[in-house]
Amino acid sequence: MPRFIAFLITVAAILALVLGAVFVFRMPGPSLAPAQATLATSTVQEETSGYVINVAYPQFGIPAADIQIKAIVDRAVTDFKMVPPYNEPGFPKYEFDGSYDSAYIGPDIVSARLILYQDTGGAHGNAIAIGLNFDASSGVPISLDEALALIGKTLPEVADAATKQLTKDFDIVQFPEGATPTLENYQTFLISKNSVTFIFQQYQVEAYAAGMPEISFSRVK
Numbered sequence: 001m002p003r004f005i006a007f008l009i010t011v012a013a014i015l016a017l018v019l020g021a022v023f024v025f026r027m028p029g030p031s032l033a034p035a036q037a038t039l040a041t042s043t044v045q046e047e048t049s050g051y052v053i054n055v056a057y058p059q060f061g062i063p064a065a066d067i068q069i070k071a072i073v074d075r076a077v078t079d080f081k082m083v084p085p086y087n088e089p090g091f092p093k094y095e096f097d098g099s100y101d102s103a104y105i106g107p108d109i110v111s112a113r114l115i116l117y118q119d120t121g122g123a124h125g126n127a128i129a130i131g132l133n134f135d136a137s138s139g140v141p142i143s144l145d146e147a148l149a150l151i152g153k154t155l156p157e158v159a160d161a162a163t164k165q166l167t168k169d170f171d172i173v174q175f176p177e178g179a180t181p182t183l184e185n186y187q188t189f190l191i192s193k194n195s196v197t198f199i200f201q202q203y204q205v206e207a208y209a210a211g212m213p214e215i216s217f218s219r220v221k
């Protein structure tokens with residue numbers, strides 16, 4: 001249980017870092033020259049007597065965006081290393097893995113889903129999904145308001161649709177507070193050519209077995 005609590009603290013810290021970047025990178029300051037977006041993979045690999053780290057994360061060739069993505073990964077790795085070791089003979093090494101998918105490079109937006117997973121010997125490992133969404137020219141993070149504008153809906157409308165979809169899929173929303181129309185509940189999203197997809201974290205709206213439920217909306221612009 002202490003390890004799971006530590007993971008929840010890590011999740012909160014990482015999501016706060018993502019949310020904070022939206023505001024920090026919108027403040028006036030020195031700009032980094034934009035570049036043509038391209039997709040490449042960077043890695044973090046490390047192994048000690050107590051843990052194994054193997055993370056792959058996207059880099060878009062947009063300096064401001066790439067700096068933010070690397071900062072998210074670095075923070076997550078640092079927090080993982082701070083989990084107290086379990087010094088028992090035969091106990092498996094802690095694991096921290098990262099991968100990404102749903103990469104999209106559009107004329108105005110780049111996006112990808114980063115999945116960070118850690119196993120510190122509990123009943124099961126835990127994962128967090130991070131939506132990486134940036135302006136393709138400036139590398140400024142795409143805000144929730146901008147994502148909502150892409151689908152022509154308000155946050156309450158999205159929350160209402162999400163609650164109905166979750167109820168249809170799982171019969172009941174076990175943790176309904178996780179689907180209420182707040183910035184924190186809908187800060188994890190992906191953007192593609194035709195849609196915006198909102199992702200709920202493990203335990204945010206349903207039990208662990210439900211994974212990370214999603215709801216997608218068609219783009220109107």
